[in-house]
Amino acid sequence: MALKDSIAWYHFAAPKNFYPLAGKMIPWFWGLTIVLLLVGLYLSFFVAPTDYKQGESYRIIFIHVPAAWMSMLIYLVMATYAIIGLAWKVRLADMMASALAPTGAMFTFLALWTGAFWGKPTWGTYWVWDARLTSELILLFLYIGFISLQSAIDDPRRAAKASSLLAIVGVINLPIIYFSVQWWNTLHQGASVSPTMAPKMATIMLTAMLIMTVAFWMYTIAIVLMRVRRIILERERQTTWVMELLGDETVGEKDGRK
Amino acid sequence: MLEIRDLECVRGDHRLFTGLNFSLQGGELLYLRGSNGSGKTSLLRTVCGLLEPTEGEVLWKGGNVRSQRDEFNAELTYLGHLNGVKGELTAFENLQLGGALSGLAVSEDDIYHALERIGLGGREDLPTQVLSQGQKRRVALARLLLSQASLWVLDEPFTALDVGAVDQLAKLIEAHLQKGGMVMFTTHQAVDIRAGAVREVNLDALDS
Amino acid sequence: MSDGVLTSGVQGGLFAAWRAMLVRDLTLAMRRRADVLTSLFVFIIVVSLFPLGVSPEMSVLRGIAPGVIWVAALLATMLSLGRMFADDHQDGSLEQMLLLPHPLSMLVLGKVLAHWLVSGLPLVLLSPLLGMQLGMEGEAIGLLMVTLLLGTPVLSLIGATGAALTLGVRGGGVLVSLLVLPLYIPVLIIGTGAVDAGISGMDYEGHLSLLGAFLVIALLTTPLATAAALRISVE
Numbered sequence: 175m176a177l178k179d180s181i182a183w184y185h186f187a188a189p190k191n192f193y194p195l196a197g198k199m200i201p202w203f204w205g206l207t208i209v210l211l212l213v214g215l216y217l218s219f220f221v222a223p224t225d226y227k228q229g230e231s232y233r234i235i236f237i238h239v240p241a242a243w244m245s246m247l248i249y250l251v252m253a254t255y256a257i258i259g260l261a262w263k264v265r266l267a268d269m270m271a272s273a274l275a276p277t278g279a280m281f282t283f284l285a286l287w288t289g290a291f292w293g294k295p296t297w298g299t300y301w302v303w304d305a306r307l308t309s310e311l312i313l314l315f316l317y318i319g320f321i322s323l324q325s326a327i328d329d330p331r332r333a334a335k336a337s338s339l340l341a342i343v344g345v346i347n348l349p350i351i352y353f354s355v356q357w358w359n360t361l362h363q364g365a366s367v368s369p370t371m372a373p374k375m376a377t378i379m380l381t382a383m384l385i386m387t388v389a390f391w392m393y394t395i396a397i398v399l400m401r402v403r404r405i406i407l408e409r410e411r412q413t414t415w416v417m418e419l420l421g422d423e424t425v426g427e428k429d430g431r432k
Numbered sequence: 433m434l435e436i437r438d439l440e441c442v443r444g445d446h447r448l449f450t451g452l453n454f455s456l457q458g459g460e461l462l463y464l465r466g467s468n469g470s471g472k473t474s475l476l477r478t479v480c481g482l483l484e485p486t487e488g489e490v491l492w493k494g495g496n497v498r499s500q501r502d503e504f505n506a507e508l509t510y511l512g513h514l515n516g517v518k519g520e521l522t523a524f525e526n527l528q529l530g531g532a533l534s535g536l537a538v539s540e541d542d543i544y545h546a547l548e549r550i551g552l553g554g555r556e557d558l559p560t561q562v563l564s565q566g567q568k569r570r571v572a573l574a575r576l577l578l579s580q581a582s583l584w585v586l587d588e589p590f591t592a593l594d595v596g597a598v599d600q601l602a603k604l605i606e607a608h609l610q611k612g613g614m615v616m617f618t619t620h621q622a623v624d625i626r627a628g629a630v631r632e633v634n635l636d637a638l639d640s
Numbered sequence: 641m642s643d644g645v646l647t648s649g650v651q652g653g654l655f656a657a658w659r660a661m662l663v664r665d666l667t668l669a670m671r672r673r674a675d676v677l678t679s680l681f682v683f684i685i686v687v688s689l690f691p692l693g694v695s696p697e698m699s700v701l702r703g704i705a706p707g708v709i710w711v712a713a714l715l716a717t718m719l720s721l722g723r724m725f726a727d728d729h730q731d732g733s734l735e736q737m738l739l740l741p742h743p744l745s746m747l748v749l750g751k752v753l754a755h756w757l758v759s760g761l762p763l764v765l766l767s768p769l770l771g772m773q774l775g776m777e778g779e780a781i782g783l784l785m786v787t788l789l790l791g792t793p794v795l796s797l798i799g800a801t802g803a804a805l806t807l808g809v810r811g812g813g814v815l816v817s818l819l820v821l822p823l824y825i826p827v828l829i830i831g832t833g834a835v836d837a838g839i840s841g842m843d844y845e846g847h848l849s850l851l852g853a854f855l856v857i858a859l860l861t862t863p864l865a866t867a868a869a870l871r872i873s874v875e
Contacts, residue, residue, distance in 0.1 A: 336869065
């Protein structure tokens with residue numbers, strides 16, 4: 175059984191075999207994303223009770239908190255793929271790492287943006303140098319560094335290796351950065367945006383938040399699979415299977431035009 | 433001693449060669465042929481361990497060079513397109529520091545002697561940036577005189593050299609082979625090197 | 641440089657190679673003094689801009705002085721990172737370095753030490769002067785120097801990894817700051833935090849041990865990362 179499993183892993187670690195598998199999985203993950211997003215948004219905006227202190231504006235945390243969770247989680251997943259890619263020379267892992275980065279950066283940006291919009295009605299200012307927001311900002315810098323380094327190197331193999339190494343350096347630093355930012359924040363007695371209603375948060379609110387998180391997860395998987403398929407075609411374009419595949423498609427297009 | 437197994441090299445989108453096999457024993461000269469862009473430099477760099485092969489392996493005394501890098505490097509001298517000579521340092525300092533870095537016991541006399549032999553006598557203490565292209569190349573070649581490595585990997589060693597220096601280098605290679613050393617090289621010039629055993633690898637003749 | 645320093649007849653061994661690397665980089669830095677001085681002047685100029693840009697009031701300046709000097713040190717270090725490997729990459733010395741029969745990470749450590757001696761240590765030595773300009777008191781200045789002494793080697797170590805990752809890359813000079821500055825943040829926070837704590841009469845020993853811990857972690861990890869990045873850069 176274990177052997178069989180490991181063979182399956184091995185099989186699908188080859189970009190050639192993963193490409194069609196990913197293609198089959200994408201619609202399912204999109205479907206899950208849409209369903210969960212609809213349920214989650216309905217719960218967040220219509221079912222969850224109005225906060226007695228913050229009114230309706232607090233509802234942005236149903237997007238803000240899951241986005242912040244995802245932004246950190248994706249960096250960890252990305253670094254894990256980077257380690258696998260570098261240590262075991264699995265090309266698909268490198269590709270997954272590069273495919274994850276834009277989505278991670280997007281969630282980081284979303285978390286910052288929604289945080290700012292939550293901050294305005296709550297503290298009357300868009301930005302506070304709070305530990306979470308500051309860490310999130312630094313995380314955005316790390317994502318941007320990863321993406322910039324990758325796009326600055328022309329050779330795809332070298333780009334993948336260099337950016338994987340950067341992701342690993344980043345993930346080692348991440349706890350140190352978080353810790354120092356936390357500490358800096360307590361020292362300067364800055365504002366804290368942590369949702370204080372957490373202990374008495376209604377079950378319905380927690381449910382909504384979790385559903386939103388799962389919806390974001392499904393979205394991430396769907397979009398990353400789409401992106402990784404494109405990256406596979408780009409990086410494997412000299413191989414015969416991609417040439418055959420693209421050859422078929424161009425023939426198909428020509429036929430279609432007739 | 434040196435063995436190349438099923439080597440494949442991909443640069444960017446282009447597969448330069450695949451399924452390359454050959455071996456090299458002490459006293460043998462390997463002449464690497466191929467047109468521009470056929471992957472000669474990439475092959476030499478892969479043998480040295482600077483490039484990671486996409487497939488296959490380079491073996492030294494039966495073990496993969498990547499798992500015994502220090503031992504392999506101690507027996508290797510590589511001369512690439514770039515001289516690896518510091519313009520701000522004199523020819524003497526370049527060789528002295530180079531020797532210390534590779535862990536060789538090189539005396540000052542050895543260095544002066546080597547520079548004399550390679551035709552840089554009297555220019556030992558000039559910063560190499562004021563030397564001509566050919567003279568800079570000679571500084572790099574002087575490393576071969578001081579080296580105790582058994583494998584020489586030379587990428588176009590004859591470029592920028594005048595007739596006299598080409599002749600001298602050819603003699604140097606012959607002497608190294610006679611001592612049981614190995615040489616791998618590429619060149620566009622027709623150079624006459626007498627060696628006991630000459631192997632040829634033509635990258636154009638491989639089907640990829 | 642006299643031949644006496646470059647003692648010849650060196651026997652093999654890692655230490656000899658390590659020392660040769662240090663001597664080599666220091667000699668090269670001496671012969672390109674202008675480059676070295678440029679980043680030092682950047683340090684001085686950046687600090688001098690703050691009284692002009694913020695306020696010449698000593699009370700205001702005194703409050704921001706540790707942060708200003710630390711940020712200027714970050715910027716000056718960053719500008720000097722280009723020197724660490726770029727020339728060696730260009731003239732082929734880096735290839736030769738990768739083919740030496742010694743662990744690359746140890747050689748990297750020699751190069752980083754040379755970089756710090758030339759670009760980091762002068763910042764530490766200059767900082768009292770700039771501290772006084774910004775109205776810092778004697779004890780705080782001493783503390784600032786200690787934090788810089790512990791912190792600037794970390795900047796050189798992390799910077800080496802960034803410099804190696806961006807070798808031969810389009811727009812590498814700008815890119816390196818994007819990669820390296822976020823990683824400098826913990827050092828900045830703890831370094832300035834220590835001085836601030838000292839000024840307000842609080843305990844700062846914890847900060848200093850943290851900076852020391854950062855230095856140890858950086859010493860253990862960054863040479864390996866830098867070596868890996870250098871190998872990638874010549875491919």
